[in-house]
């Protein structure tokens with residue numbers, strides 16, 4: 001889709017973190033940004049900022065894990081902003097745990113927000129895109145979808161799932177004017193990475209959230225299939241890990257990821273224990 005100006009974009013997770021940067025950049029390109037997340041105040045802050053600087057933004061507070069209510073959300077967006085031309089599935093959560101310490105509810109909530117909700121929203125929006133023969137689907141995955149992160153297994157599974165699903169529908173839609181892009185950021189100086197307050201693995205570059213936003217725009221304009229937002233060395237690491245998972249695991253260990261993520265899981269479990277007691 002060469003021109004984003006005048007298009008209606010549904011952006012989930014627009015209330016903060018990387019989503020806020022994507023919202024600003026989309027508005028600068030002339031899109032109408034329909035921001036969806038749970039926090040009304042967070043969404044309104046971004047919308048007010050965009051509207052005050054001549055952009056167009058609409059806030060719809062909504063918990064997208066309420067899958068059965070998503071048709072109502074889509075109807076509401078259609079009434080307020082018209083048909084959706086671009087959907088950006090950005091909202092996600094992560095939770096660090098040794099796998100056996102996840103509850104069934106943890107697994108369900110992570111997979112629902114990170115994987116099922118993007119699928120369901122896209123399933124609801126795609127018929128209108130096909131009818132008009134215009135549209136773009138952007139799925140924000142993660143480097144953890146390329147090489148799974150120990151002690152962050154459910155998040156990793158959700159992000160790998162997003163990559164596989166994107167790849168499948170991209171091929172299904174190849175003869176249409178509807179593009180599918182999957183973006184895999186590495187550590188980014190915003191949102192969930194900052195909230196973790198843990199060091200990046202050795203040798204890993206920390207990207208700025210503006211870089212993710214720029215890549216999202218470029219992916220829509222140039223119909224890029226998959227973008228790994230990381231150094232060439234990390235891209236080679238992902239490729240070689242496919243050929244030798246043993247080598248990939250040993251590199252992850254060498255970079256200190258197992259220890260760092262284990263500490264992160266312990267810290268999160270202790271914090272939750274203190275809240276509960």
Ligand SMILES: NC(=O)c1ccc[n+]([C@@H]2O[C@H](COP(=O)([O-])OP(=O)(O)OC[C@H]3O[C@@H](n4cnc5c(N)ncnc54)[C@H](OP(=O)(O)O)[C@@H]3O)[C@@H](O)[C@H]2O)c1
Nearest residue numbers: 013015017018037038039063064091092142188191192193
């Ligand atoms: N930051 C990084 O280093 C990094 C690296 C790789 C990939 N990513 C990916 O980039 C994307 C954005 O991450 P981020 O770092 O910006 O995370 P973040 O700061 O935690 O933001 C997550 C967003 O999702 C929204 N959200 C959470 N639960 C929701 C729900 N039930 N319904 C609707 N919205 C919900 C949050 O808003 P509310 O709380 O208001 O609902 C928030 O706007 C994610 O897909 C993440 O996996 C991030």
